[in-house]
Amino acid sequence: MSVSKNTARATRVEEYLIKDEPYYEPVGQEIAVFEAAYRQQLPVLLKGPTGCGKTRFMQHMAWRLKRPLITVSCHDDLTATDLVGRYLITANETVWVDGPMARAVRTNAMLYLDEIVEARKDTTVVIHPLADDRRVLPIEKTGELLTAGPEFCLAISYNPGYQSVLKDLKQSTRQRFVAVEFNYPSAALEKKIVRRETGVDEAMAERLVKFAGMTRNLKGSGLDEGASTRLLVHAGKLMAAGIDPRTACRTAIAEALTDDPEMIAAVNELSSSLF
Amino acid sequence: MSVSKNTARATRVEEYLIKDEPYYEPVGQEIAVFEAAYRQQLPVLLKGPTGCGKTRFMQHMAWRLKRPLITVSCHDDLTATDLVGRYLITANETVWVDGPMARAVRTNAMLYLDEIVEARKDTTVVIHPLADDRRVLPIEKTGELLTAGPEFCLAISYNPGYQSVLKDLKQSTRQRFVAVEFNYPSAALEKKIVRRETGVDEAMAERLVKFAGMTRNLKGSGLDEGASTRLLVHAGKLMAAGIDPRTACRTAIAEALTDDPEMIAAVNELSSSLF
């Protein structure tokens, strides 16, 4: 059991600053739109499938705009209290501890709520006053009303491919955001990314990208999603570590995409035709 | 981790006072009705779609009536305790901390419960004694019975377009309120608002308002809601920051309204015909 004293510390904002430029290949005007929204103090919503670079884009923008990046992965059990903050009892006094949202407002950080539609409704609502032109965060438990500075920036993301009626963003939430759509990069761009991230040669990168395209065509015909760029990188990395291409594609791509024995066989067959 | 001592402080009501007149263009008799209800000590219910100015109206009325404005965004996990207040343990004593509702009554503030139908039933019921001619707030946990002064004012809002049977206001709640309906402003008024808020020229503002009207006609034919005035302001602000009109409309309006690829294409086509 590791134990650390709960002493008052200054917010360690430097921990959240990204020092080196994260590698990111733009696919459209997403960087310009994000910067315009940032200058106009409008919050941004990123939409797109898993593994196509939303998280990397946020790291890149945080580096580019020199803002600390505070990321929260949303889920069913994340409460407004978890986001805003809570009282904590210590031996000598009761202290208030900021959650990531209050911390981000106080430090003029970039706050990124990943997979927002997975959050409970109270999480979604708690961002409303921060996400319109009031740009305030009322902390009901302390009676404070934090006002966000011009450098504070709010971004949220989700994958519209998964949404059900139950897990849709309310209009009163989504109409507060400028929305940027993400998708898989072009073949040429994706090949470049795979080579740079894994070190495989051009021919292998090309075959991986071709293979990805085949699986993406199966979306809706047995697969929930096709292979993302991330999966190609995984396969490339396994090959770089000495695993043969077919085994790499089976474990990093086919088995990662689905549990359905017939679909796994189909994807493996596609892989056999290429590697 | 930022930490602040939990020492007794006077209610910082001045934080909630709105110093400068918030820009608001009346569309009907809403200001007169609100003032009459306020003078007669009747609570007010604002109905209308998202982004059509309900929050701005409340800020305007709070400024006009010189009342501090305490806003609560309602949601599923907001409890009566969150609203009324709770006991908090400190090292030396247990202190009672008012929630926004008790704080509003004690400071003769304007209490605004946004999206009331999202609240849990106990939140809805806890306002009953404040919302009829008793105008009291019983605090069961302390045994106190707060009586609201004549300047205290209660307002709630919701969007009737979203209501399902499950999320309807009970008759015993709604029959306690004077109800004012909000809607999109007239084209002329909306153009004026867009110009003032974004700085785009008259021709562009006119095209944006025309575009908004087209999307509002799609409500119920694929869109849950049309573009609100707020979305027009977003698009105008992106243009003011150098983004071309089509990209601005796509990211600030089309993608913000829906995730359906066909509807996005349809809305983008409307935009292409205008910009």
Added chain:
Amino acid sequence: MSVSKNTARATRVEEYLIKDEPYYEPVGQEIAVFEAAYRQQLPVLLKGPTGCGKTRFMQHMAWRLKRPLITVSCHDDLTATDLVGRYLITANETVWVDGPMARAVRTNAMLYLDEIVEARKDTTVVIHPLADDRRVLPIEKTGELLTAGPEFCLAISYNPGYQSVLKDLKQSTRQRFVAVEFNYPSAALEKKIVRRETGVDEAMAERLVKFAGMTRNLKGSGLDEGASTRLLVHAGKLMAAGIDPRTACRTAIAEALTDDPEMIAAVNELSSSLF
């Protein structure tokens, strides 16, 4: 944040005494029945639609019988603990704090549980030993067994028009009560009430009562309920503050009754024919 010390205080029963006679117009034998039940130590159940005077009747009876009136608005999240009481930790000792039910028994008050069917089942059950001839309140957490004095009085209310199978009172609960039904007053009586509460003249009061009758006829044909006496009072008060009758009826009555655009139009048309 307003903060108050949690020191032991005597129950402030005088706060709950009603000093001035609340205006109440009897519509039947409800006062005699209530007094008989009170003398025989039988609990009372009030049934009737919202806004027809149940709460006012309780205030009147509390004044008449010179009992402090402790009212609890029931809801889904009200626990037996909220009603009976709880332990509270302070710096020097753990103290027991009575909830409204224990407080009412100890002070021989009139305990009124409003909208009892909205309560959780445990709230309903916790009143059983108080509501039969045992007239005791066992406080399981302290091991105390409070015996109600002859002046203690229990009343509950609900609106039978809303009940679904899920929200029905159990026979084992309802068969413990003497049940009094409430309804809208006669036209003559209602006119008298509206005049006295709002100050509008006789002609206007008559038209308001006529209008109310029209909306009550729409109950079940598009409206969940017709306009209650309370809504007429609201409209009258808006008129008294200078709002024209049609706007007063639209905001205080039509929009308060329903969100359905067609029903609102229909009710407004009825109003146009009268005002």
Added chain:
Amino acid sequence: MSVSKNTARATRVEEYLIKDEPYYEPVGQEIAVFEAAYRQQLPVLLKGPTGCGKTRFMQHMAWRLKRPLITVSCHDDLTATDLVGRYLITANETVWVDGPMARAVRTNAMLYLDEIVEARKDTTVVIHPLADDRRVLPIEKTGELLTAGPEFCLAISYNPGYQSVLKDLKQSTRQRFVAVEFNYPSAALEKKIVRRETGVDEAMAERLVKFAGMTRNLKGSGLDEGASTRLLVHAGKLMAAGIDPRTACRTAIAEALTDDPEMIAAVNELSSSLF
């Protein structure tokens, strides 16, 4: 707010002793069976409709067997912890506080769990080791294993008329009990009870019993249950306080039985034919 110190006190068992013989008219062998089960240390289950005397019977048996009677009204939110006991933090130490079940075992009391089927499943299961020949109560939180003395007695009750599949007692629970069925008393006996409890004369008692029989025939044809003996007593008491018989029957019986306007009219008509 009334406040009492949480100091260690001896269990005040005498509070739960019933000093005067509670009036009870036996309808069958229930007294003999209960006494036999008590002598053989078998737990007892009472079945029957509301208001037919189960609670009074328990009070009578507790008086007869000279045991303190600890009654718990079961409900959805009653936890095993509520029944068994919990730790309580005070300023100087953490103390264990017995719940009613542990208190009953330690004081050799009669423990009566009313409406057991309303309890959560954990409440039902927690009685198993007490309800078979082990007769022990393991207190998991303290590691104690309480053994019940020969004078401890466990009884539970429910109304089989209400049971749904969801709210049935599990076979592993019910097969631990000797089960005694209760029902309405014979007309002669019921007349005797009504007279003794209300003071109405023989003719009126006879008419009330006749009226009760009529409503019992409506069970299943619009009424969930007929009028219990308790309701007759209520009506008689209202008459004794000066309310005319028809009003007494309407408020104490018809309105207490149902909210259905047609059924109320039907029951009132029956009443008019008799009174």
Added chain:
Amino acid sequence: MSVSKNTARATRVEEYLIKDEPYYEPVGQEIAVFEAAYRQQLPVLLKGPTGCGKTRFMQHMAWRLKRPLITVSCHDDLTATDLVGRYLITANETVWVDGPMARAVRTNAMLYLDEIVEARKDTTVVIHPLADDRRVLPIEKTGELLTAGPEFCLAISYNPGYQSVLKDLKQSTRQRFVAVEFNYPSAALEKKIVRRETGVDEAMAERLVKFAGMTRNLKGSGLDEGASTRLLVHAGKLMAAGIDPRTACRTAIAEALTDDPEMIAAVNELSSSLF
């Protein structure tokens, strides 16, 4: 309110030792199989209907193997924390308190989880590391990893007759156990048990066993289960206390088995033909 200090005590394992041989009549190889599983450190699952001796068997095996027996009746609200242990705050320090599972591992006891399918899923999963060849109990809250000694023994039970799809044991749980099935004893054996436990004569015991057989034939034709051996013992004990056989069978067997009036009548008729 009985109160006891929360001071550190050695685990009182002797309380859980069974001193006298519990009466148990084996019906098959269950004793040999249990002993083999115990020697091979395999956990055991007991299956069978209520009242057929599973609990008595565990008491017998605990006595035979000289292990303390720690029994937990499982239910919906039993958490992993309840089983494993929790931190408890006292005035001077925070202490860790073992739950029954950690207590059993530390004292090399026999841990018996009764009606395991009633437990929440986390209870089921928390036994996995103890129930395979790792035989460890990780205590996540303290970081401890308890290793069970060779004398520790785990047994669970349930009634397969009740299982629904929702309340089935997962294969990953059940495939960790050696499973022993229990059923009603043979007529000769059951007669022997009834005589020994109640003192009724041979003829009466024979008639009771015959009666039980008749009810067991009704299983699935109106009865959920037939009369268990335990119910015969109850009836015998009531007779021994002077209750006539028919009343004893009605209250101890017929009414204990079902609430259905027709089934009760049918079972009573069977009883009339025998007694």
Added chain:
Amino acid sequence: MSVSKNTARATRVEEYLIKDEPYYEPVGQEIAVFEAAYRQQLPVLLKGPTGCGKTRFMQHMAWRLKRPLITVSCHDDLTATDLVGRYLITANETVWVDGPMARAVRTNAMLYLDEIVEARKDTTVVIHPLADDRRVLPIEKTGELLTAGPEFCLAISYNPGYQSVLKDLKQSTRQRFVAVEFNYPSAALEKKIVRRETGVDEAMAERLVKFAGMTRNLKGSGLDEGASTRLLVHAGKLMAAGIDPRTACRTAIAEALTDDPEMIAAVNELSSSLF
């Protein structure tokens, strides 16, 4: 009640080191793939039925890579807090206690989340930042951002045979992992395992493996799963302890697989044909 002081201790990582080589027979390239993923810092997902060696494989890899192995059995009630850590109040200070996930990151351990699909969604999401190339664990409650060293390794497992739509891994989770499928070993290999683990002779091991194959053919025709290798080991161990083969197969295999009387009979018949 065993009680231990909550004093600060260094993380006892050595407890989680596996000293002796765990017996494991590879069935494919799983060891090479795991090692490549480990070197490339990619997390691994193990898929396969219960009892086929996933847990043993993890123990083997932990031994082979000389990493402490921290295993968490996932379930519905495991919270993100349980995994990451929590504040704990002591007499003198409030201390932070790492959960298994933070402990694993700090000690460069191998973290194994068994049956991940049983976990709540928040458990699944909390691993996202650790499972992609960020390899960080944000601890929202303390504001810390733990960065995993190159020796930290994350693995998860589940049984795809059980998955329902509700309990599927989200694509955004599964596309973060390299996935290795497990299955029953070949007959020759399984025979070798059974002999080594139980000590039964070759002929008996062969018959057990044959028997297992028969039950596996019944999967989907009445059995949810066939007998795993673990069940064969159980049966062999019972035989080694003197139980006859048919009883051993009935209790260790047939009754462990199913509660359906017909299926048990069918499996026992298969067993009779072999033993």
